[in-house]
Amino acid sequence: MSNYSYILLIPLLPLLTFLVLGIFGRKYFKTTAGFIGSASLLASTVLSFIAAKQYFFVDGKLNGVYQKIIAFKYTWLSFSPNVSIDMGIIIDPISVMMLIVVTSVSLMVHVFSLGYMKGEERFATYYAFLSLFTFSMLGLILSVNIFQVYIFWELVGASSFLLIGYYFSKPSAVAAAKKAFIVTRFADLGFLIGILILGFYGGTLDIGLLIERLTATQSAEFINMTTASFLGASMLTWGLSLIFIGGAGKSAMFPLHIWLPDAMEGPTPVSALIHAATMVVAGVYLVARLFPIFSMDPSSLSLVTYIGAFSAFFAAVIACTQTDIKRVLAYSTMSQIGYMMFALGISKLGGEEGLGYMASLFHLFTHAFFKSLLFLGAGAVIHMVHSNEMKDMGGLRKLMPITHIAFLIACLAIAGIPPFAGFFSKEEILTAAFHSNKLIYGVALFTAALTSFYMFRLYFSIFWSKESTLQHHHGEGTWSMKLPLLILAACAVLVGFVPFSNFITSDGKALETHIDLIFSIAPVGLTLIAISIAAYLYKKENDTPSKLAAQFGILYQAAFKKFYVDELYLFITKKIIFPFIGQPIAWADKNIVDGFMLLLGKTTAKISFKIKGIQSGKVQNYTLYFFGGILILSILFIYTWK
Numbered sequence: 001m002s003n004y005s006y007i008l009l010i011p012l013l014p015l016l017t018f019l020v021l022g023i024f025g026r027k028y029f030k031t032t033a034g035f036i037g038s039a040s041l042l043a044s045t046v047l048s049f050i051a052a053k054q055y056f057f058v059d060g061k062l063n064g065v066y067q068k069i070i071a072f073k074y075t076w077l078s079f080s081p082n083v084s085i086d087m088g089i090i091i092d093p094i095s096v097m098m099l100i101v102v103t104s105v106s107l108m109v110h111v112f113s114l115g116y117m118k119g120e121e122r123f124a125t126y127y128a129f130l131s132l133f134t135f136s137m138l139g140l141i142l143s144v145n146i147f148q149v150y151i152f153w154e155l156v157g158a159s160s161f162l163l164i165g166y167y168f169s170k171p172s173a174v175a176a177a178k179k180a181f182i183v184t185r186f187a188d189l190g191f192l193i194g195i196l197i198l199g200f201y202g203g204t205l206d207i208g209l210l211i212e213r214l215t216a217t218q219s220a221e222f223i224n225m226t227t228a229s230f231l232g233a234s235m236l237t238w239g240l241s242l243i244f245i246g247g248a249g250k251s252a253m254f255p256l257h258i259w260l261p262d263a264m265e266g267p268t269p270v271s272a273l274i275h276a277a278t279m280v281v282a283g284v285y286l287v288a289r290l291f292p293i294f295s296m297d298p299s300s301l302s303l304v305t306y307i308g309a310f311s312a313f314f315a316a317v318i319a320c321t322q323t324d325i326k327r328v329l330a331y332s333t334m335s336q337i338g339y340m341m342f343a344l345g346i347s348k349l350g351g352e353e354g355l356g357y358m359a360s361l362f363h364l365f366t367h368a369f370f371k372s373l374l375f376l377g378a379g380a381v382i383h384m385v386h387s388n389e390m391k392d393m394g395g396l397r398k399l400m401p402i403t404h405i406a407f408l409i410a411c412l413a414i415a416g417i418p419p420f421a422g423f424f425s426k427e428e429i430l431t432a433a434f435h436s437n438k439l440i441y442g443v444a445l446f447t448a449a450l451t452s453f454y455m456f457r458l459y460f461s462i463f464w465s466k467e468s469t470l471q472h473h474h475g476e477g478t479w480s481m482k483l484p485l486l487i488l489a490a491c492a493v494l495v496g497f498v499p500f501s502n503f504i505t506s507d508g509k510a511l512e513t514h515i516d517l518i519f520s521i522a523p524v525g526l527t528l529i530a531i532s533i534a535a536y537l538y539k540k541e542n543d544t545p546s547k548l549a550a551q552f553g554i555l556y557q558a559a560f561k562k563f564y565v566d567e568l569y570l571f572i573t574k575k576i577i578f579p580f581i582g583q584p585i586a587w588a589d590k591n592i593v594d595g596f597m598l599l600l601g602k603t604t605a606k607i608s609f610k611i612k613g614i615q616s617g618k619v620q621n622y623t624l625y626f627f628g629g630i631l632i633l634s635i636l637f638i639y640t641w642k
Contacts (some may be wrong), residue, residue, distance in 0.1 A: 003072060003164040004051065004054070004069060004071035004089075004091055004242065005052075006494065007051050007072075007089055007091065008048070008049075008089060008140070009043075009144065010044045010047050010048055010099060010142075011044075011139050012135075012554045013043055013044050014040060014131040014134040017036060017040040017127075017128070017131040017464060018131040018132040020125050021125075021128035022125070025124025025125060026122070026125065030124055033124035034110070034113060034117070034118075034123065034127055037113070037128075037130060037131055038111055038114065038371060040131065041103065041131075041134065044134075045106075046524065049100065051096060052097075052099065052100055052539075055091055055093075055095075055096050056096065056503055057271075057408075058196065059094075060091070060093075064509060064510070064642050066092065066093050066138065066207060067092070068091070068092040069090075069091040069092070070089070070144060071090070072088050072089040073086055073087075073088035074086065074087045074088060080178060080202055083203065084145075084205065085145055085147045085148065086145040086148065086205075086206065087144075087145070088142075088145065088148070089141060089142050089560055090143065090144045090207070090208075092487070093143075093503055093504040093508065094285065094289065097504055098190055098285060099142075099468070099505070100142065102137050102138055103134075104369075104491075105272070105273060105278060105368055105369070106130070106273055106278070108277050108376070108488055109130065109272050109372070109484075110127070110542060111131060111480050111483060111484050112272075112376050112379070112480065112485075113127070113130070113267075113269045113553040114479050114481075115479075115480040116267070116269055116379055116380075117267060117269070117479045118129060118315040119544045122166070123188070125166075126172070126267070127449075128536075129162045129163050129166065130163070130270075130273070132155075132162070132276075133156065133159035133160060133163060133279075133548070135330045136159050137152075137156055137279065137282070139151075139152035139155070139279050139454060140152035140155075140156060140285075144207060144208070144209070145206055145207060146195050146198065146199065146205075146206075146210065146482035149286070149342065150188075150191065150208075150605065153188065153191065153250070154188065155452060156279055157181065157184050157185070157188065157251075158181075161178075161181045162532055163266050163267075163270045163274060164180055164263045164266040164274075164326035165266070166267055167267075170265065173266065174385040176263055176264075176266070177263075177266075177451070178515055179259050179262050179263075180260075180262070180263050183256055183258060185218075187250070187256050188246050188249060189250075190243075190245035190246050190249075191245065191246020191247070193242050194238075194240065194241070194242030194244075194245070194246065197235055197239035197242065198210060198214070198239045198243070198293075199239075201214075201228070201235055201239070202221050202235075209402060210290075210293065211292045211293055214293045215292045215295075215296055217296075218417060221301075223294070228270070233299065234467050235508075236293075236296065237297050239297075240293065240294055241303055241473040243286065243290065244287060244307075245305060245504045246284075247282070247284070247286040247287055248307060249281030249283070250279060250280065250282045250286075251281065252280055252337065253307050253308065253334075253337070253338065254307065254310055254311040254314055254315075255285065255565065256439075257334050257565075258565055258566050258569060259312065260275060260331075260333065261327045262333065262563070263330070263332045264327055264388075267380030268326065268376070270328075270489065271326060271344070271375045271378075271379075272371075272372040272375035272379070274369065275333055275374070275375075278368075279335055280337055281337065281342070281367075283337070284337060284344065284360065284361075284364055287304060287341070287344050288360065288361060290458070291344065291347075292506075293564075294344075295348060295349035301344075301346075301408070303342055304345035304531070305342045305437070306340070306342075307338075308337075308338045308339070308341025308342030308343075308344075309338065309345075309440050310338070310443075311334060311337070311338035311441045312335045312336070312339050312342065313333070313335075313443050313446045313447045314563070315331040315334035315338065315445045316331070316332075316450035318562050318563070319331035319450075319586065320450060320454045320457070320559065322560070322563060323389055323390050324388045324389060325381065325389075325390060325393075325458060325462065326388055327388075327572050328454060329371070329378060332371070332374075335447060335450075335451060336363070336414070337358075337360070337427055339363060340360045340361075340363050340364050342358075342431075342433070342440055342444070343356040343359050343363065343429045344356060344357060346433055346436040346437050346440060346577075347359075347506060348506075348596065349506050350506055350507040351506060351511075352512075354505055354507060354530025355431065355435075355511065356433075356436065357505065357506035358501050358506065359428035359429040362428055362504070362583050363423070363425035363428075363429055365495065365500065366413070366423070366425045366495055367414075367422070368424070369416070369421065369488055370409075370410040370421060372488060373406060373410040373485065373491075373492055376481075376484055376485055378482075379411060380476055380477055380481055380485065381407075381462055382398060384400060384477075385470065385552040389506055390462065393461060393462045393465075394462070394463075394465035394467070394468060394469075394541070395463070395465065395466055395467045395468035396462055396468055397461050398468070401476075402476055402482050402483075402485060403485060404463050406488070406489040407462070407463070408459060408463075409492050409493060410488075410489070410492055411455045411527040413493075413496075415448075415451060415456070415530075416448060416451075416523060416524065416526075418520070419493070419497075420493060420522065421492050421493065421494070422492075423496060423520075424515070427515055427519070427523065428513060429524055430444055430448070430519075431516070437623065445522065445523060446526075446605075448526065448527060449527060449529070449530040451532070452491055452526075452527040452528075452530035452531050452561070453531070453533060455534075456534035456538075458540045460534060460536050464539045464540070465538055465540065465541050466541040468503065496621040501513045503561040566568050
């Protein structure tokens with residue numbers, strides 16, 4: 001077995017970069033911070049590809065099955081002989097795949113930001129925050145212990161808070177950062193409780209041992225966890241459902257999705273990194289990591305299935321009405337993550353029945369490249385027109401030829417047009433849904449058509465629609481902005497041809513998959529129809545879209561207002577939680593808790609005032625007290641002796 005200890009450098013290099021740039025950046029590396037951060041990520045990316053080659057093609061497979069390899073493990077806190085928090089590195093198919101995704105996309109964002117963020121006063125701070133986020137995400141995916149996952153999970157949340165609120169002088173950015181932090185904290189409380197439940201009944205926090213014990217139907221841990229119940233559900237169902245709630249918060253699943261559109265207040269390259277390819281797929285990764293345990297509980301898998309499917313459809317409908325290009329992409333991300341979630345939910349463990357698992361992670365892999373390409377392309381457009389609104393765009397294909405072609409490739413990929421990457425992964429998800437749940441298949445098929453419509457609505461509105469009114473423009477940006485677009489565009493074309501099912505499956509064994517051209521007729525046909533409708537409505541400027549919006553009336557307005565979910569949260573918070581829960585608790589805190597402590601202090605002060613005369617400093621008084629005490633003790637002694 002080869003030595004994998006060098007993998008420790010992959011997360012440590014971004015951590016070192018964060019410390020150097022965070023402490024010394026603004027003073028010593030004001031202009032070179034971007035190059036330092038990019039060089040550090042380039043080294044991590046190269047090491048990730050070396051690790052992938054070594055694992056997948058040299059020594060990761062044993063007897064036809066990919067093994068889990070613990071490259072490093074250190075016991076940090078030990079609570080008992082069996083329960084401890086360990087810090088370590090796990091090497092297996094999904095962690096290696098995620099290494100490639102996180103480092104590659106992060107590198108592209110680092111390079112793109114060299115031009116996009118040039119001239120920013122806090123340029124070094126921005127790269128320090130990027131490095132912190134990358135370190136946190138890498139630590140999460142390499143964790144061997146479920147509590148180690150939680151530690152890095154929270155660190156990811158903290159670093160995303162810093163990046164979303166990077167423009168802290170903008171009230172909207174500050175509000176968005178706080179909103180993301182608060183919403184995900186509520187979800188993470190569920191995650192923490194779920195960890196404690198699994199750890200208590202499983203007798204360990206080690207992920208490998210947990211899976212081993214809770215998937216063995218004859219083990220005492222499995223029996224105890226499935227027989228113990230609360231409110232009619234087993235503790236296994238409770239534990240897994242609460243862990244999924246944590247994943248749903250990070251992955252912006254309904255109804256914990258409200259933070260994601262607002263998070264677009266951060267710099268656009270941040271959106272490409274956090275809200276397209278890495279942080280938002282943390283929930284999918286979490287369910288996939290614990291999938292052997294999820295597969296033992298149909299109830300929790302059903303929750304994953306239906307929340308994922310509804311989120312995919314719900315977000316796609318909203319995306320059809322939004323006018324801010326980053327918000328369209330945000331809801332698109334939510335929809336695509338929903339696809340990945342329900343694919344996991346309909347899957348089983350092992351063999352052909354595990355197709356959903358493979359398809360979900362395949363889509364995670366392809367989505368990372370074409371969605372980050374869409375966000376970086378949107379960043380280039382915003383950099384050109386200085387606006388996020390589609391009404392301020394149009395006719396940019398002649399002014400931005402490279403961005404235009406790259407964006408078109410990404411749109412074709414997400415729409416599922418062959419031979420682009422999204423076609424292969426989406427077809428696998430649809431195939432798995434067709435064979436597992438016809439209702440989910442129908443929802444997925446319709447959502448795929450909606451995806452094609454809103455993405456080409458966005459494409460035609462930006463690059464066609466009307467002649468550009470820009471009088472002066474500075475080009476598409478520097479080559480540091482163009483190069484990532486070209487690389488990601490190539491990936492959006494090519495990564496679909498990766499024989500993914502040979503490497504990542506639910507049981508570690510290669511899975512036979514193939515594209516059925518007859519099966520593909522329906523999804524590709526609906527996609528082409530949706531693209532044609534988008535072209536008819538948006539390729540040339542006309543008033544048909546506004547007329548259709550007026551005809552749909554209330555439905556269109558509801559979708560445009562995001563079905564008033566934010567307003568519902570505000571109503572519940574301000575009209576119910578604050579007056580009926582918050583204010584009574586505040587009154588009790590001020591009048592009962594603080595009042596008791598003040599009373600205690602005042603009483604102590606009064607008693608001390610009354611007895612302070614005892615310490616008068618007069619020796620004769622002390623002598624009197626001394627002999628008086630002896631007299632009392634003597635009387636007590638005589639009384640007791642009798």
